[in-house]
Amino acid sequence: MKKTTLTDIAREAGVGVATVDRVLNRRAPVRPDTEQRVVQAAVRLGYRFDRDFLSEVAAVSLNGGPLRIGILLLSRDHSFYDSLARALEREAAPWLQPGTAIEFVFHDIHDIEAAAADIEQMSQRINVLGLIALDNARIRHAVEKAAQKGVKVFTILSDLSPCGHAGYVGLDNRKAGRTAAWAVQRLSGKPGKVGVIIGDNRFLCQETCEISFRSYLREHATGHIVLEPVNSFENYDRAYQITQALICDHADLSVIYAPCGGVEGVVAALRDSGRKQEITLICHGPLKDEQLALIDGTLDIIISNRLEELAAAVVQAMREAVEENQRGFSSSHSSFELITKENF
Numbered sequence: 001m002k003k004t005t006l007t008d009i010a011r012e013a014g015v016g017v018a019t020v021d022r023v024l025n026r027r028a029p030v031r032p033d034t035e036q037r038v039v040q041a042a043v044r045l046g047y048r049f050d051r052d053f054l055s056e057v058a059a060v061s062l063n064g065g066p067l068r069i070g071i072l073l074l075s076r077d078h079s080f081y082d083s084l085a086r087a088l089e090r091e092a093a094p095w096l097q098p099g100t101a102i103e104f105v106f107h108d109i110h111d112i113e114a115a116a117a118d119i120e121q122m123s124q125r126i127n128v129l130g131l132i133a134l135d136n137a138r139i140r141h142a143v144e145k146a147a148q149k150g151v152k153v154f155t156i157l158s159d160l161s162p163c164g165h166a167g168y169v170g171l172d173n174r175k176a177g178r179t180a181a182w183a184v185q186r187l188s189g190k191p192g193k194v195g196v197i198i199g200d201n202r203f204l205c206q207e208t209c210e211i212s213f214r215s216y217l218r219e220h221a222t223g224h225i226v227l228e229p230v231n232s233f234e235n236y237d238r239a240y241q242i243t244q245a246l247i248c249d250h251a252d253l254s255v256i257y258a259p260c261g262g263v264e265g266v267v268a269a270l271r272d273s274g275r276k277q278e279i280t281l282i283c284h285g286p287l288k289d290e291q292l293a294l295i296d297g298t299l300d301i302i303i304s305n306r307l308e309e310l311a312a313a314v315v316q317a318m319r320e321a322v323e324e325n326q327r328g329f330s331s332s333h334s335s336f337e338l339i340t341k342e343n344f
Contacts, residue, residue: 004047013041024049036319039094040312049094067095067322070103070122072115072131074234078261079288081106081132084156087311088130095319109134109200109234116142128152128318130169134202135160152321156314157305158205166321167330169314173205176259176303176336177212180282183301183338184217184224184255188280191223192254195246199234199260209259209284224255232262239265247273258283259303271298285339294341302339310334 006024010017015038022028023038024047030038042049069092073081085104092102103126105118116138122129123146131153133139140163143153147164157170184194196213198206210229217224230246232239239262247253247269256279258266263283270276276298285302293299313332320326 004042004045008045009038009042009047012045013037036316040091043090043094044308066097066100067092067128067318068100068103068126069096069318070105070126070129072105072107072118072122072129072133074107074109074132074261076106078234079264080261080286083286083307084311087307088314091308091311091315095315107133112136112138115139119143119146122146123149123151126151128154128322130154130156130314130318132156132158133160134200135204136202152318152326154314154317154321156310158203160204162329165329166326167317167332169310169317169332170205170334171305171336172333173208173259174212176284177209178216179336179338180209180257180259180301180303181213181216181220183282184257184280185220185222187300188224188255190254192225192252193250194224194226194255194257195243195250195253196226196229197232197239197242197246197256197258197260197266198229199232199262201229201231203260206259213257213259232258232260232265234261236262236265236268238262240269241265243269244273247275247279253279255280255282260284263287264289267293267298271296290339291344294339294344297341300340303336304339305336306334 006017006020010020015034019030019034020038022030023035071088073085076082076085089102103122105122107115107118115133119142129146129151140160143160144164147153153165155165155168159168196210198210201207214226217226230242232242243266256266263285264287266283270279270281280300281298282301283299285304290299290302313334317330317332
């Protein structure tokens with residue numbers, strides 16, 4: 001494996017080699033935001049830090065006390081959440097005290113009581129929490145209790161109705177939904193029926209994507225008929241079944257938009273249907289084996305989260321909340337990219 005050099009890190013961080021040297025070798029102080037960029041770039045490139053360096057950086061950067069991070073995600077069997085967890089681990093590593101790690105909990109999408117109980121239990125051990133969960137009253141109650149204990153709670157990718165949490169980090173879902181509709185307008189050919197597959201009605205991110213998607217097509221009078229959304233529950237088998245049903249029930253189905261998890265099941269069903277050349281598939285990602293799906297024409301466009309950027313934004317929001325004892329609500333939007341078979 002190639003050794004990571006100061007030049008590599010400087011290029012990744014967008015700073016000079018001398019600045020990287022000052023940060024990593026503690027030769028002279030630099031601005032905190034510059035130090036953060038250098039350290040995070042080094043982490044992404046696999047640079048091996050000295051343990052004393054990590055302790056010193058964490059102590060200097062977090063005047064409000066060390067980060068004790070808890071993260072609540074959906075099932076790790078889903079490739080997206082596993083990839084996100086790893087990205088968060090990499091980005092958080094420089095800011096955690098030696099010997100500590102993020103406390104991860106993975107839960108089933110509809111196991112609301114278990115998720116709420118995990119939030120309540122973790123809030124006794126952590127000072128900052130990131131979570132992906134349905135906008136459910138029981139979840140909001142657990143978040144509110146955690147916030148009352150002083151835990152800074154951030155929603156990731158899908159927000160919750162107001163419940164005392166510190167902020168949201170994720171896509172601008174209105175832009176994502178309208179971008180998908182723009183692609184439909186430009187790529188789908190003769191207007192037909194459009195199937196929309198979401199994980200669950202209580203994922204606010206997906207609800208916003210669907211509303212914005214419909215709004216764009218209505219605004220531009222494209223002639224497409226958007227069907228009522230169907231739920232995949234972020235599950236491969238369920239996504240396969242409902243995609244099969246959409247294809248069988250609607251001979252004039254021309255587009256599927258899937259701003260959800262479990263998209264691998266959608267891809268498999270469309271591939272098996274024999275109609276992949278007739279139906280434009282636009283989904284959110286990244287997802288497992290996406291390159292093959294793009295190459296064989298089953299999948300046309302991925303609205304892909306930049307996971308490293310998202311994870312860095314989550315960790316930065318957490319650091320700032322702890323360091324500055326943030327009050328009120330903050331919102332941070334990460335960017336996405338459009339992936340086709342020509343640019344992956």
